[in-house]
Amino acid sequence: MAERAANALQWCGIRPGTRALPEERATPAEAEHFVAMQKATEALMRHYEAIESLQMRDMFATDPQRFDRFSLELGDLLFDYSKNRIIDETITLLCELAEAADLKEWRRLMFRGDKINNTEQRAVLHTALRNRSGIPVRVDGKDVMPEVNTEIARMAAFAVSIRNGERRGFTGKRISDVVNIGIGGSDLGPKMVCEALEPFIQPGLRLHFLSNVDGVAAEQVLQELDPETTLFIVASKTFTTQETMTNARTAREWFLSQSGDEAFIASHFVAVSTNSEAVSAFGIDTDNMFVFWDWVGGRFSLWSAIGLPIMIAIGEEGFSELLDGAHAMDCHFMEAPLERNMPVILALLGIWYHNYFGAESHAVLPYDQALRSLPAYLQQLDMESNGKSVDRDGRPVLTTTSPILWGATGINGQHAFYQLLHQGSRLVPADFIATAETHSSLKHHHDIMMSNFFSQTEALMRGRTLGETREAIEDAGDSPDEAGHRVSHMIFEGNRPTNTLLLRKMNPFNLGMLVALYEHKIFVQGVIWNLNSFDQWGGELGKQLAKSILDELNAGSAVVGHDSSTNGLINTYKRLR
Ligand code: F6P
Numbered sequence: 001m002a003e004r005a006a007n008a009l010q011w012c013g014i015r016p017g018t019r020a021l022p023e024e025r026a027t028p029a030e031a032e033h034f035v036a037m038q039k040a041t042e043a044l045m046r047h048y049e050a051i052e053s054l055q056m057r058d059m060f061a062t063d064p065q066r067f068d069r070f071s072l073e074l075g076d077l078l079f080d081y082s083k084n085r086i087i088d089e090t091i092t093l094l095c096e097l098a099e100a101a102d103l104k105e106w107r108r109l110m111f112r113g114d115k116i117n118n119t120e121q122r123a124v125l126h127t128a129l130r131n132r133s134g135i136p137v138r139v140d141g142k143d144v145m146p147e148v149n150t151e152i153a154r155m156a157a158f159a160v161s162i163r164n165g166e167r168r169g170f171t172g173k174r175i176s177d178v179v180n181i182g183i184g185g186s187d188l189g190p191k192m193v194c195e196a197l198e199p200f201i202q203p204g205l206r207l208h209f210l211s212n213v214d215g216v217a218a219e220q221v222l223q224e225l226d227p228e229t230t231l232f233i234v235a236s237k238t239f240t241t242q243e244t245m246t247n248a249r250t251a252r253e254w255f256l257s258q259s260g261d262e263a264f265i266a267s268h269f270v271a272v273s274t275n276s277e278a279v280s281a282f283g284i285d286t287d288n289m290f291v292f293w294d295w296v297g298g299r300f301s302l303w304s305a306i307g308l309p310i311m312i313a314i315g316e317e318g319f320s321e322l323l324d325g326a327h328a329m330d331c332h333f334m335e336a337p338l339e340r341n342m343p344v345i346l347a348l349l350g351i352w353y354h355n356y357f358g359a360e361s362h363a364v365l366p367y368d369q370a371l372r373s374l375p376a377y378l379q380q381l382d383m384e385s386n387g388k389s390v391d392r393d394g395r396p397v398l399t400t401t402s403p404i405l406w407g408a409t410g411i412n413g414q415h416a417f418y419q420l421l422h423q424g425s426r427l428v429p430a431d432f433i434a435t436a437e438t439h440s441s442l443k444h445h446h447d448i449m450m451s452n453f454f455s456q457t458e459a460l461m462r463g464r465t466l467g468e469t470r471e472a473i474e475d476a477g478d479s480p481d482e483a484g485h486r487v488s489h490m491i492f493e494g495n496r497p498t499n500t501l502l503l504r505k506m507n508p509f510n511l512g513m514l515v516a517l518y519e520h521k522i523f524v525q526g527v528i529w530n531l532n533s534f535d536q537w538g539g540e541l542g543k544q545l546a547k548s549i550l551d552e553l554n555a556g557s558a559v560v561g562h563d564s565s566t567n568g569l570i571n572t573y574k575r576l577r
Contacts, residue, residue, distance in 0.1 A: 036100035044093050048356040051090065055495050056083060057462045072342050074332050075325075076504035077513050079342050083461040084349055084429075084497045085357075094348035095338040097528060103344070106527045111334060113139045113295070117534035118392055124534045125293075126300035126519065127330050130323035130512070139295055147293070155290055155308055156316040158270070162231065163202050163315060169228045170264035177225050179208040180309045181247045182235030185298025186272070187211040188380055189515075190235075190309045192373040193302060193322070196511050199439040200314040207313055210251075213243035218250050227258040227268070234271045235306055237298050239278035242543070248282065272305045297534050299380045300519060318508045325512025333520045343520030346431075346499065350521070351528055353429045353497060354403045363421065363430035364407035367453040370506050371433060375407035378518055385522045385533040392532040401529045407431075411449055414456065422460060422492055429497045432457050433514075437505035456498075463494015 026034070060066055060082075070082035109116050113123045128137040128144055136143035161167035165174045180190055191209040194201065201207070210221045232255070234248040255268055262283075270288040271279040274296075279289045290305035302310065303323060311319040329343070338344050353359040364375045386402035407413070410432060421428055434453045438446040464472070469490045470480040480487055501517075503510045526533030552559045552570060559570045 033102070037097070040093070040097040040100040044097060044356060047089060047093050051085065051087060054085065054087070056085060057494060059087070072340060072345070074342060075328060075513065076510050078502045079346070080500040080502070081345060081349060083457055083500070085495065086349070086352070090352065091339055091345070094352060097351070098338055098344060098348060098524065101528045101530070103338070103524060103527050107334065110523065113137050113144070116532070118532055119535045119537070122534070123295040124297065125295045126297065126303055129296065129303035130326040130330065132324060132327045144293070151291060151305055155305055155311050159308070159311040159316060162312050163205070167267070169230070170259055170267050171228045173228045175231045176204060176229040177206045177208060178231045178233065178309055178312055179210055179221060179225070179251065180233045180235055181210045181244055181251060182306070183211040183241060183243045184380060185301050186235040186237060186244065186306055188373070188377045189299070189302030190307060192377040193307070193310050193511060194313050195373050196370040196506060197314050197318065197508055198370065200318050200508065202313065202315065205313060207309055210247050211243065213246050218247055222251065222254050227255050230268060232269045233308055234269065234282070234284065237274050237292070237301065239271070239273040239275040239282065242546070245282070252283070272308055299384055302515070314508060321508035322512040325509035326516035329513045329516035329520065343517050344524055346517065347521040347524035347528070349499065350403070350429070350525055353427065355399050357427055359403060359427045359429055361404040361406060361428055363428050364405060365410035365413055365430055365432050367410040367432065367434040367449050368506065369409065372409050374433070375405070379405050381518060382522050384536045386526050386529065386531055387538065388531045391530040397529060397531070399529065401531060402525070410456065411452055414452060418456070421496065427496065431499045431501060433501045435503045435506045439506065457500055459492065460496040460498055461494060463492035464490070466491055
């Protein structure tokens with residue numbers, strides 16, 4: 001067994017004594033895992049070599065059923081993955097990889113409340129926040145569902161009182177503006193959802209999101225506001241995040257300078273956190289605090305009290321539908337066989353391109369103005385979860401992880417970076433996302449946008465051959481011979497993979513499904529890469545250094561304690577500011 005383990009480790013690129021742990025420390029279970037992963041990975045490598053040159057346009061030409069075979073539907077969500085460089089066997093082999101990685105067991109452990117966030121000894125239970133099954137979910141033997149439901153009820157009561165005008169500002173006026181002060185997971189989720197569900201927001205209510213510690217951002221938000229009608233939500237899991245606390249203090253000072261009495265704070269400031277001591281220390285009464293728990297990761301927290309701005313914006317019913325949608329995806333993820341499981345397939349296709357084709361990035365391209373912040377939201381969700389180079393046991397990872405996720409609304413991207421997607425030297429797999437029904441009354445705009453949505457994935461898949469390019473030039477009334485060397489610039493090699501996610505319409509339920517789909521995709525990839533997807537130590541070092549540099553910025557003497565670049569930059573800043 002030890003010998004097989006050593007071989008497996010060797011194969012995986014780990015030289016005993018140089019990288020990772022020496023092979024003698026591999027347990028029999030680890031050895032077995034390595035052997036299974038080795039087998040699955042080698043099979044995929046052989047398969048990659050066999051099909052790498054296949055053209056998707058030929059696959060479509062020879063198989064009229066390809067769309068039916070490689071698409072899945074869940075409620076209002078259609079996931080078409082037929083424009084990928086796959087055949088049936090690819091999916092079979094990728095699912096074998098997921099089996100070898102013990103995905104089903106990890107999935108069970110996550111939903112069950114085991115402490116799979118092993119560096120922080122925490123359960124990972126964002127799924128409990130939208131658990132509509134009535135089945136208890138236990139952490140350390142205690143069912144967390146009563147607390148979850150109590151907090152949802154508190155949020156709902158508060159949201160109702162703002163929405164119906166029962167809870168008013170210090171001069172008796174209705175609250176018209178809600179400012180969420182938070183950053184990262186305490187900002188991106190609620191912001192993205194409130195934008196996406198804008199048509200569902202109660203008329204007369206305006207939502208603002210203040211995250212950047214740049215004073216300009218605070219000034220921009222505050223200058224739009226009337227203290228008499230503004231509610232501030234200070235959202236921070238830890239309630240220690242420097243940017244958030246700075247913005248919160250600025251908002252508090254601004255409010256006091258206008259209202260003139262500390263007693264009015266209670267009607268205008270609430271907190272969302274796991275840290276009640278820090279909330280009290282800040283001066284917010286814990287009666288005005290909404291809680292969540294350490295088993296909710298920041299980037300997975302929009303379903304918790306962090307979703308308070310969402311609940312105020314779209315109401316209890318809307319928020320409940322958002323949770324229902326996510327729960328529907330949770331059930332699908334738990335129950336559907338791997339080869340018909342949306343998050344699993346989405347994740348495995350990502351692995352296929354990243355680890356086998358060497359794709360370094362992944363684009364998210366919503367053709368929907370409502371989803372304009374989805375790429376930024378997914379950047380945190382994906383890259384903070386899986387941007388790791390040690391595995392869950394602290395060993396160097398065996399392969400590259402987490403491609404760089406990026407994107408923008410597709411239609412704008414077409415006039416900016418799509419050149420690279422179509423003709424660049426890198427393979428960039430992409431998710432195209434759109435809704436069939438628009439909330440806009442300008443229906444003809446939607447068809448124009450959607451015609452582009454469909455044409456882009458077709459063009460990326462088909463490309464345009466030399467012959468077709470010459471024909472196109474002729475059709476345009478030019479002579480290909482006169483076009484000369486231009487012809488080669490107009491060829492599209494095609495065979496560029498895309499996923500298409502088409503929602504019937506944007507509503508809370510469908511958005512809930514979509515977000516949960518990506519959450520589980522990231523989980524699956526983390527399992528295959530053997531990562532702890534639920535910690536984020538990578539953000540810490542810069543934060544610590546910033547603290548000591550802040551002191552140095554305020555000291556009179558020249559800074560000398562860093563490298564010459566950092567010293568030089570700090571001292572120049574001090575001179576210039
Ligand atoms: O620095 C990264 C991070 O810890 C994120 O993980 C988190 O979402 C964000 O900062 C904000 O943290 P908090 O909600 O504790 O203010």
